[in-house]
Every structure is written in structure tokens, then in C-alpha cells.
Amino acid sequence: MNPALAMPDAPPARRRGRLQLLLILMVVIGPMVLASAMYKFQFWVPEGRSFHGTLVGNGLTGADIGVRGAVSGGGWQLLVTAPAGCQADCQQLVYLARQIHIGLGREASRASHSLATTVVPADYAETLRQEYPQLRRLGLDAAAYHKAAAAPEGAQLWIVDPHGNLVLRYDGATRGKQILNDLRHLLKLSNIG
Template sequence: MLIIACFALPLVTAWLLVDRWRPAGSVQHGELLNPAHPLDLRFDLAEKSRVDNATVRGRWALVYLGSAGQCDSRCQTALYDMRQVRLALGKDMSRVVTLLLLDAVPEDGLHQWLATEHAAMLLGLADAKTRNSLPEAFGQPELSGDWVYLLDPLGNLLMRYPVTVNPSGILKDLRRLLRLSEIG
């Protein structure tokens, strides 16, 4: 009877806990969009060439929605964190692209600052529909400068991170995704 109880007790316990107990913790540091939301991401590069999903397709993308008028402290922090996370990936850095989507052509001061501080970042100009599609996918359209979005190599919106998040959390999530991903 003791041997039977050793095998049956875990099965009975699992059967009783199904749909009643969920683990409280999660491993991701951002807000996961489940299921991932496919995006039709269309924008113009600051160099006046029209691009779409193909520009970021095949690579993971960290996207920030900014304003052409200025880059306040939240914007600067988000862009800095995105750059540092990408650099911290080391040999996997080429698998990730950073993208700043603006609402209009940036002012000269902002454009020069971006060229100096964030030369590897893609600078895109997107219409309101494209810019709104990112926060609307999470069902809570909010201020555009509050989040850093993560797109997978297939062009799906996967996660978002508040600009106040510790960048080591983004780095841990990206390393895990790059290690487990067969694409991008």
C-alpha cells in the first residue's frame, strides 16, 4: 500500500490542483503580450527611404516611440538603456536592432544628438496609425514615451517594458529569447 501511495498521491494531488493553483512568479521582466500581436510596421527612415517590416524582419527589435520636438529625460534614458542592452549582448548584438519611431522629422539639435549618441539606432518617421498600433495592442493606449517595445524576428509585437525598468531585466529577457530562438 505504501508503494502504491508513493505513486498515486502525486497524481491525485495534481488532479485536485488543476485550474485552482497557478505559480505566482514569472520569469519575464516586461509585460508579455499573449498571444503575440502581428504588426504591419511601416515607416520612413530619416534618409527619406520608405521601409516596412523587412527592415527589422529577421532580427529582434527594441522600439521606442518618441517626439520629433524634443527628447526629454525619459526618452534619453530609454534610448541609452536600449543602446546599452544591445551592446551588452556581445556576439549576439547583430541579432538585435534598435529603432526610434518619431512623429515628424526631428529638429536639427535632436537629429545631431541622435547621430552622435545613437549612431547605430534606426531613426524612423511613422504616421499616427503605425505609432498607435503598438500601445493599442496591449489594450491600453497610453503616452507614447512610456514604453520600450520588443518585436520578434517575424514582426510580431511580443513584450513591452516601462522606461523605468532596470535594463538588466530587458537584457536577461533578450538573452533568454536569443538563446531559445531558432530565428533571428
Template sequence: MNPSNSSDQPERPDPQASRPQVEPGPAAPQQRGQRRNLWPLWAVLAVTIAPVIASYAMYYGVKPEGRVNYGDFVEPQVTLTTVRVAPVITPRAESAFVAFQQGAANKKSLTQLGDWQGRWLMVRIGPAACDKACQQELYLMRQVRLTTGRERERVERLWILTDSGTPDPAVLAEHEGLWVIRLMPQTKSEALIDNWFSVAAQSAARNAGASNIWIVDPLGNLMMRFPDSPDPNGMKKDLNRLLKASRIG
């Protein structure tokens, strides 16, 4: 007789039989319902945050192979929010910050570059004397901004002076909306940025292939520099790409 088939073998107790059965409490379905109700909130957050993450991944992190930018990225990143400046020429129109200097109810002092946060900045850095190359750069800044159409309200133009001079009014007459500001003496903690900025203003003469036109992002980070004698089509493509990818300014 096969012992495995013997009916004399005692039955083993079922370990589950001795365990008490616990019925789910009334709160369990309610908790599951609450979790389900949070899904719309997470979906809204994902839709809101995704464009910001995508734009920064594109321009500060992931750079897909074969992707071509006309301007050169500034690496490592330089934050300019605390660089102290003073307005020299305030535009009368074509700027979201005009009211800050004209006695409006929301008047605000513009004393550092961080006060222009929230907009993309096209910046020219250099002395007040404006030769043909300078005039061409100011012209390109104006025209490239105009090509963005209604998106131009997201873009400001700044001419940062590195000396004590004053630009020729005849030059400025052609560039309504252009802020002319001057670098001010920096505190000790800002001296490194001030020195970097001053050197950058003159580096075009020493580094072949570089212009004095830069892009500052809405968070106050210097992020891009255009080549010497910049091509307006290349500038336009870069600026439109930034505006399209970003939702932060």
C-alpha cells in the same frame, strides 16, 4: 466413467490447419529496413525544430508558475509586418540592414516593418522631439544591446516617429546603428494597426508604469513592453532569455 475423459470423443478439427500458410514476400524485410533508415532523418528534424517550439511555448504559450519577466507581454499578440514606414535616418554601421539602403547589389526597399524580419527589434515609439526621458530610453536600448556581446548582431534598434519632425542630430550622434523611421499613412485594411500603434506611442503618459520601449520578435510580432524608467538589468535579462530560447532570429 467421466465423459470428459472418454476416448470416444471425436477430435475437433484445428481451424488453423485449413488455412494456407502465407510466407512473407521479399519486400517485407526491405520495407522494415527503409523504416529504420528514416530514424536519423526524424532525429535531425526533432533536434532542429525543438528549440523553435520550446521558445514559442515559453514566450507565447506555457508560462510556468513563479517565472518572472521584467517586461510585460503584449496580449493579444499584435502582428506589425504590414505597417508601412519610411526610413528617415539610415545608420552607417551596427546594423544588418545597412546595405539595403546604400546601393549594394542586394539593395532592398525598407517600406514596412516586415522588411526588418529575421532580427529581434528593440523599438522606441514616439515623436521626434527627444526630452530627457527619450534620451535615457535610447541610451538603455544601446547599452542593453551591447551587453549581449556577439549576440548583438541578432538585435536591431528602431526609433519609430509618430509625427513629421526630425530628431536633433546631436542626439543621434551618440547612437550609431539606430534606425529612425516614420509611420506612413496606412491602407484601410491596416488602419486598425496604425491606430493601435499611434495610441501606443502616447500611452506612457496616460498609463503610469509604462515606457515607450518595446520588443518585436523576428516574425514581426509585438510581444513585450518595458516599464517606465526601465531597469537596465531587467531589460538585459529579458533580452538574453529571448535570445537564448529562440533560434528564429
């Protein structure tokens, strides 16, 4: 065999090896580059969502919206906030939070419900003491609540994770079944609390 004839075969083999290396790198790095571009330039982002409330995915805690006291007791929490005092809309959300907590069934031990407000009318305070024995009562700094961009006016119901982070927010018009479905979904996916 002539050594001069064997020489031309080496460059195509080297090119083929380089092409394989580039293909492997594209398969590994390509999806990461595509995902980063999708996030940065907001294209091909799905419009659908599986939750019904307003997502508060920016790491806010109860203290950031003026809630005084420990928001998280080691589990998930349904927190009702009422910056203008607990009037009819707040009272409806407190009732709804209890019903959702009961509706969790065997998962109820992983969650609790609480109320953070500035003022509770005396007659409703007695109702809370008698009819809502498991309800935790927390204070609310109205000035801090109004400064927080994520905290709108009126009574709100928040889902709080075991670390004390606000996850979802609902107003008084949201149906209880939607909130219950969202909380069940979070409990199913969660390995904490």
C-alpha cells in the same frame, strides 16, 4: 477437464483487459483533459514569471501600433516608440536600447535597435546621426498608436521578434539589466533570428 468450469474464467480476463485499456487511456488522455480544464477555469496556474516587462502575447505587430516601415530586419529588435515626440524619456530609452544592444556581447549580431516617433527635435536628430549610427529611424502614426490598446502613453521600449511580432513592452522606469536579462533569455530559447 470439464468445459463448464473453463467458462467462468473468461469474463474476469475480459474485465481485466478492459480495466487495463481504461487505465492506459486515462494515462494518455487524463493529462490533456487536466491541462485544458486548468486553462479554461484558471486553477493551479503558477503566479511566478521569468520576465520583467509586460507580455504582449496576442500577435500584434509594429504596424498594428502605427509604426511605419519594416519593424523586423530578420533579427530581434529593441524598438523605442514615442508618440508625442522624442523628449527626455524617449532619449533615455534610446540610450538604454543601445546599451542593451552592446551588453549582448557576442549575441549582438542577432539584435538591433530602432526608434519610431512622430517628431525628433533638430538638435537631437543631429545627436542621433553622430552618436547612434546603427539606430534605425522609423515613422509613427500617432492616431494608430493611440487606438491600439496595447500601446500606452509615453515613450515605451518593445522587444520585437524576427517575424515582427511585439513580445514584451517596458516603460521608462524599467531598469536596463532587467531588459537585458529578458532579451538574453529570449535569444537563448529562440531558434530564429
